[in-house]
Amino acid sequence: xxxxxxxxxxxxxxxxxxxxxxxxxxxxxxxxxxxxxxxxxxxxxxxxxxxxxxxxxxxxxxxxxxxxxxxxxxxxxxxxxxxxxxxxxxxxxxxxxxxxxxxxxxxxxxxxxxxxxxxxxxxxxxxxxxxxxxxxxxxxxxxxxxxxxxxxxxxxxxxxxxxxxxxxxxxxxxxxxxxxxxxxxxxxxxxxxxxxxxxxxxxxxxxxxxxxxxxxxxxxxxxxxxxxxxxxxxxxxxxxxxxxxxxxxxxxxxxxxxxxxxxxxxxxxxxxxxxxxxxxxxxxxxxxxxxxxxxxxxxxxxxxxxxxxxxxxxxxxxxxxxxxxxxxxxxxxxxxxxxx
Amino acid sequence: xxxxxxxxxxxxxxxxxxxxxxxxxxxxxxxxxxxxxxxxxxxxxxxxxxxxxxxxxxxxxxxxxxxxxxxxxxxxxxxxxxxxxxxxxxxxxxxxxxxxxxxxxxxxxxxxxxxxxxxxxxxxxxxxxxxxxxxxxxxxxxxxxxxxxxxxxxxxxxxxxxxxxxxxxxxxxxxxxxxxxxxxxxxxxxxxxxxxxxxxxxxxxxxxxxxxxxxxxxxxxxxxxxxxxxxxxxxxxxxxxxxxxxxxxxxxxxxxxxxxxxxxxxxxxxxxxxxxxxxxxxxxxxxxxxxxxxxxxxxxxxxxxxxxxxxxxxxxxxxxxxxxxxxxxxxxxxxxxxxx
DNA sequence: TCAAACAGATAAACCGATTTAGTAAATCGG
DNA sequence: CCGATTTACTAAATCGGTTTATCTGTTTGA
Numbered sequence: 163x164x165x166x167x168x169x170x171x172x173x174x175x176x177x178x179x180x181x182x183x184x185x186x187x188x189x190x191x192x193x194x195x196x197x198x199x200x201x202x203x204x205x206x207x208x209x210x211x212x213x214x215x216x217x218x219x220x221x222x223x224x225x226x227x228x229x230x231x232x233x234x235x236x237x238x239x240x241x242x243x244x245x246x247x248x249x250x251x252x253x254x255x256x257x258x259x260x261x262x263x264x265x266x267x268x269x270x271x272x273x274x275x276x277x278x279x280x281x282x283x284x285x286x287x288x289x290x291x292x293x294x295x296x297x298x299x300x301x302x303x304x305x306x307x308x309x310x311x312x313x314x315x316x317x318x319x320x321x322x323x324x325x326x327x328x329x330x331x332x333x334x335x336x337x338x339x340x341x342x343x344x345x346x347x348x349x350x351x352x353x354x355x356x357x358x359x360x361x362x363x364x365x366x367x368x369x370x371x372x373x374x375x376x377x378x379x380x381x382x383x384x385x386x387x388x389x390x391x392x393x394x395x396x397x398x399x400x401x402x403x404x405x406x407x408x409x410x411x412x413x414x415x416x417x418x419x420x421x422x423x424x425x426x427x428x429x430x431x432x433x434x435x436x437x438x439x440x441x442x443x444x445x446x447x448x449x450x451x452x453x454x455x456x457x458x459x460x461x462x463x464x465x466x467x468x469x470x471x472x473x474x475x476x477x478x479x480x481x482x483x484x485x486x487x488x489x490x491x492x493x494x495x496x497x498x499x500x501x502x
Numbered sequence: 503x504x505x506x507x508x509x510x511x512x513x514x515x516x517x518x519x520x521x522x523x524x525x526x527x528x529x530x531x532x533x534x535x536x537x538x539x540x541x542x543x544x545x546x547x548x549x550x551x552x553x554x555x556x557x558x559x560x561x562x563x564x565x566x567x568x569x570x571x572x573x574x575x576x577x578x579x580x581x582x583x584x585x586x587x588x589x590x591x592x593x594x595x596x597x598x599x600x601x602x603x604x605x606x607x608x609x610x611x612x613x614x615x616x617x618x619x620x621x622x623x624x625x626x627x628x629x630x631x632x633x634x635x636x637x638x639x640x641x642x643x644x645x646x647x648x649x650x651x652x653x654x655x656x657x658x659x660x661x662x663x664x665x666x667x668x669x670x671x672x673x674x675x676x677x678x679x680x681x682x683x684x685x686x687x688x689x690x691x692x693x694x695x696x697x698x699x700x701x702x703x704x705x706x707x708x709x710x711x712x713x714x715x716x717x718x719x720x721x722x723x724x725x726x727x728x729x730x731x732x733x734x735x736x737x738x739x740x741x742x743x744x745x746x747x748x749x750x751x752x753x754x755x756x757x758x759x760x761x762x763x764x765x766x767x768x769x770x771x772x773x774x775x776x777x778x779x780x781x782x783x784x785x786x787x788x789x790x791x792x793x794x795x796x797x798x799x800x801x802x803x804x805x806x807x808x809x810x811x812x813x814x815x816x817x818x819x820x821x822x823x824x825x826x827x828x829x830x831x832x833x834x835x836x837x838x839x840x841x842x
Numbered sequence: 843t844c845a846a847a848c849a850g851a852t853a854a855a856c857c858g859a860t861t862t863a864g865t866a867a868a869t870c871g872g
Numbered sequence: 873c874c875g876a877t878t879t880a881c882t883a884a885a886t887c888g889g890t891t892t893a894t895c896t897g898t899t900t901g902a
Contacts, residue, residue, distance in 0.1 A: 167888055178852045183890055192850050214618045215559045216889035220857045224555065226598070226619075234584050244574050247601050251608075256615065258566070259599040261587050268591075275596065278554045279566075416783045440780040443756045507858055518882045523860060532880050556859035560887045 166210045175204035186212060218280060227466065228276035230260045230269060230286040237409060238436055238455055239287065242309060245459025246285060253467060255282075264352075266291030277304065282470045285462050288313050290353055305469040309462045312354040312483070319469065320483045321462045323453045325355050325435075326362030328488035332405060332433050332451055333366035335490060339497060341403040341431060345378040345394060347387060347415065348407025356381070359407055359435060373401075387414040395422075395430075403431035403496070409438055416444075432495040446494035454486050461486075506550045515544035526552060558620060567806065568616035570600045570609060570626040577749060578776055578795055579627065582649060585799025586625060593807060595622075604692075606631030617644065623806045628653050630693055645809040649802045652694040652823070659809065660823045661802045663793045665695050665775075666702030668828035672745060672773050672791055673706035675830060679837060681743040681771060685718040685734060687727060687755065688747025696721070699747055699775060713741075727754040735764075743771035743836070749778055756784075772835040786834035794826050801826075 168186075172179045177197055184193060185201045204210070218224040229246055231239045247257050258281065260272040269289050276284055283305035288296065296316045299306050308320040329346070336344050346363045348356045360379060367374045378401055380390050391414075394400060406412040412434045419426060426432050426446055433449045434441070441448040461484055472479070508526075512519045517537055524533060525541045544550070558564040569586055571579045587597050598621065600612040609629050616624055623645035628636065636656045639646050648660040669686070676684050686703045688696045700719060707714045718741055720730050731754075734740060746752040752774045759766060766772050766786055773789045774781070781788040801824055812819070 165888095169888080179889080180852055180854095180891080181850085184851090187890085192848085194850065197850080211614065211618050213559070213620060213888050215555050215564065215620050216857085216887070218857095219553070219555045219559055219859085219888085220890045222857075234580060234587075240574060240580055243599075244601060247574075247599060251600075251612075256598050256600075256619065258596050259583075259587060260591075260596075261584060272591075274551065278551050279596065280553060280555050413779070413783065416780075420783060420785075438780075439753070440756075440778075440784070443753065443760060443784065444780070445760075445785045505858095509858080519859080520861080520882055520884095521880085524881090527860085532878085534880065537880080553858050556857070556887090558887095559858085559889085560860045562887075 166208045168210070168212065170208055171201065171204045171210050174208060175200040177201065222280070223282050223470075224280045225255045226258060226279065226281050227255060227470075228258045228260060228272070228279070228281045228284040230262060230272050230276075230284060232262055232264045232287040232289060234259070234261050237439065238310075238453060241437075241455035242287075242459040242462070245456045246463045249460050249463030249467075253463075255467075262287075262289060264289050270295060273299070283307070283466045285309055285466055287311060288353075305466055307462055307466040307469070309458065310353075310355055314354075317481045319465050319481050321458050321465065322355065322483070322485055323458065324485045324487050325358035326365070328451045328453075328490070329359045329362035329405065329435065330366040331490050332435075332449075333363060333372070334370065335449075335492065336403045336405075336431060336433065336496060337366075337370045337372060339403075339431065341372075341401075343373040343375075343378065343399065343401040344403045344405065345380065345401040346405040346407065347380045347382075347390070347411050349381065349384060349411060351381050356407060363405065384410055384414060387411060388418055391415065391418050395424075401430075403433070406432070406434040409434065409436040412436070412438065412448075426495050427497060431497075441491070441493065444495075449493045449496035450491050452489045452491055454488070458486050506548045508550070508552065510548055511541065511544045511550050514548060515540040517541065562620070563622050563810075564620045565595045566598060566619065566621050567595060567810075568598045568600060568612070568619075568621045568624040570602060570612050570616075570624060572602055572604045572627040572629060574599070574601050577779065578650075578793060581777075581795035582627075582799040582802070585796045586803045589800050589803030589807075593803075595807075602627075602629060604629050610635060613639070622810045623647070625649055625802050625806055627651060628693075645806055647802055647806045647809070649798065650693075650695055654694075657821045659805050659821050661798050661805065662695065662823070662825055663798065664825045664827050665698035666705070668791045668793075668830070669699045669702035669745065669775065670706040671830050672775075672789075673703060673712070674710065675789075675832065676743045676745075676771060676773065676836060677706075677710045677712060679743075679771065681712075681741075683713040683715075683718065683739065683741040684743045684745065685720065685741040686745040686747065687720045687722075687730070687751050689721065689724060689751060691721050696747060703745065724750055724754060727751060728758055731755065731758050735762075735770075741770075743773070746772070746774040749774065749776040752776070752778065752788075766835050767837060771837075781831070781833065784835075789833045789836035790831050792829045792831055794828070798826050 168179050168182050172182045181197060182201055185198060190198060227250060229243060231243060233239055250257050262268040266289050270292050273295060285307045287310050288308050290313055293313065293316060296313060300318050306318050308318060310322060312320050312322060333344060346360060348359060351357050351360060382390055406415050424430050435451045437452045438448060438450055441450045465482060508519050508522050512522045521537065522541055525538060530538060567590060569583060571583060573579055583599065590597050602608040606629050610632050613635060625647045627650050628648050630653055633653060633656060636653060640658050646658050648658060650662060652660050652662060673684060686700060688699060691697050691700060722730055746755050764770050775791045777792045778788060778790055781790045805822065
């Protein structure tokens with residue numbers, strides 16, 4: 163038999179489909195032990211496995227959620243995805259993974275695909291380029307949750323790191339080491355996490371009375387970082403410390419540093435936002451700002467799940483925004499570099 | 503209207519469901535331009551989106567494939583997954599991602615879940631612990647494909663790297679640099695890729711007439727690597743070069759080297775199997791064996807897809823095994839280390 | 843003793859599409 | 873002008889489950 167259905171089981175057990183269905187959903191209340199045994203037996207003999215598509219169709223839920231990530235190659239994203247996946251596995255649910263490369267069109271087509279697939283909810287690293295679509299989703303009561311980035315004007319659950327404060331602490335740490343001229347390099351300020359990082363930077367510079375020249379804040383495409391670094395570091399009054407906005411920016415900076423044989427931290431202190439797997443193995447070891455990715459991923463999974471479960475009764479709680487604190491892990495690259 | 507169905511569209515357009523269905527599948531043959539326009543209009547006005555679950559139920563295919571990966575945190579795995587995802591996006595299909603942590607039970611439960619979800623096929627990094635289940639799947643004509651690892655006795659499409667030859671070339675390279683005592687460290691030999699790497703190592707040692715002491719081949723759990731390294735390197739006749747079996751092993755080795763201030767490549771040459779994102783940024787830069795992960799992922803996607811499409815006509819081609827060559831990227835860590 | 847309650851099970855409707863078999867009207871060929 | 877074909881469209885069955893209403897008997901309660 164190619165495909166065993168519930169009808170086959172029912173026939174073999176000598177009962178009706180309805181009873182088999184009751185058995186499967188473990189509603190044994192009005193069922194004789196005898197019947198139960200017969201069904202059990204029939205299922206085993208036929209190696210029956212229910213078709214969840216049919217179930218989902220009727221129940222109007224698919225036990226599947228969609229995760230739309232900007233770039234899975236980013237280790238922070240991978241860690242979040244993994245945590246989400248772990249959470250939903252425990253809950254007996256599945257995760258469809260989608261990758262947008264920060265492309266708004268791809269994001270849109272994925273969202274529509276996931277909707278067509280009747281996912282119970284979506285977790286997204288929003289590109290921010292489809293605001294009206296996000297809003298439409300919330301209006302249609304499709305549970306969505308943003309992670310890593312907030313989107314202004316869209317009211318839904320959000321899980322982010324305290325980017326601003328983390329950078330503030332980082333700048334403070336550098337200032338404590340005697341640095342007065344600190345630069346920050348990030349990718350373009352298209353998403354809230356980057357904006358917040360720069361904001362924390364500016365606030366710290368302000369409050370701590372550091373050099374607040376405009377050109378110590380650089381936001382550009384990855385490909386242009388080398389060039390910007392070049393001009394930044396060839397100036398007379400060049401910065402003594404640099405904060406890399408994420409792991410990809412860091413790679414560029416490290417390459418530049420290696421090429422130009424810049425000594426870290428003696429000539430230039432270095433600090434990165436993001437957990438770098440090799441941070442403790444580089445020479446010098448790298449000071450990092452670590453985001454609690456596993457906790458954030460789990461929280462995202464849990465929060466969305468609560469929304470999904472609460473969807474039936476119309477107890478509409480206001481959107482929650484969870485902010486996770488980061489940890490500054492001080493290593494060699496940011497310590498004892500400059501002579502006051 | 504909460505959920506627009508095809509019936510709603512049909513009513514609005516003043517035609518039958520059947521005609522709408524024809525329209526959706528672009529079978530315009532026997533349809534007046536007028537009708538077509540009316541349907542178009544109705545769909546737009548209602549913002550109708552077909553329910554793919556219903557479609558899948560009837561058509562007995564879900565346009566979804568399952569990917570079961572041993573450990574998504576492994577960068578090689580992530581790269582493969584990304585390539586698979588890219589491929590299926592282009593094909594208008596979705597990917598459900600599952601993570602097993604090399605746990606056979608998890609793998610089994612995922613396989614069953616995916617089957618229940620009626621996936622059109624599965625790509626797996628097999629743990630190797632569910633042979634009978636793999637066989638059952640192939641017997642049931644459910645298209646499955648193995649990637650990274652072969653499984654003896656299970657006849658299905660497989661995409662792997664030429665692990666043996668890659669290591670052979672690596673050993674040759676080290677021998678060319680004058681090394682006679684080379685060690686290889688890998689995780690336990692539970693999967694074919696690791697077994698093949700060791701085999702390539704042994705063959706090279708044999709053919710090139712290098713030191714073939716048994717204890718230069720170490721296979722142990724990640725947690726034990728430090729200890730094994732300790733005893734390996736405290737011997738009088740210690741090896742002058744080490745090959746790390748994968749990125750996780752490398753991390754342990756690098757940590758050990760850093761702690762014990764071993765100079766690379768002067769005291770010890772180092773070479774890793776796997777593409778390490780920081781390879782060119784470490785000091786010294788690291789010699790690596792790079793697997794063409796993107797090509798392998800795409801190939802896996804394409805091959806499985808061909809199987810899926812060919813499933814309807816009963817043209818059963820024999821299983822294909824695609825082997826991809828790796829590239830030895832020589833950097834500082836393996837060059838000019840020893841004095842003959 | 844008779845209606846109400848209950849235990850155990852089922853028939854049939856339903857979820858939202860696809861697909862098959864068929865129908866009515868228009869067109870065609872001889 | 874009539875039967876055959878073609879065109880344009882539809883009713884109804886189907887996919888494989890869930891769910892609701894219902895249907896027998898058997899207990900129970902007053």
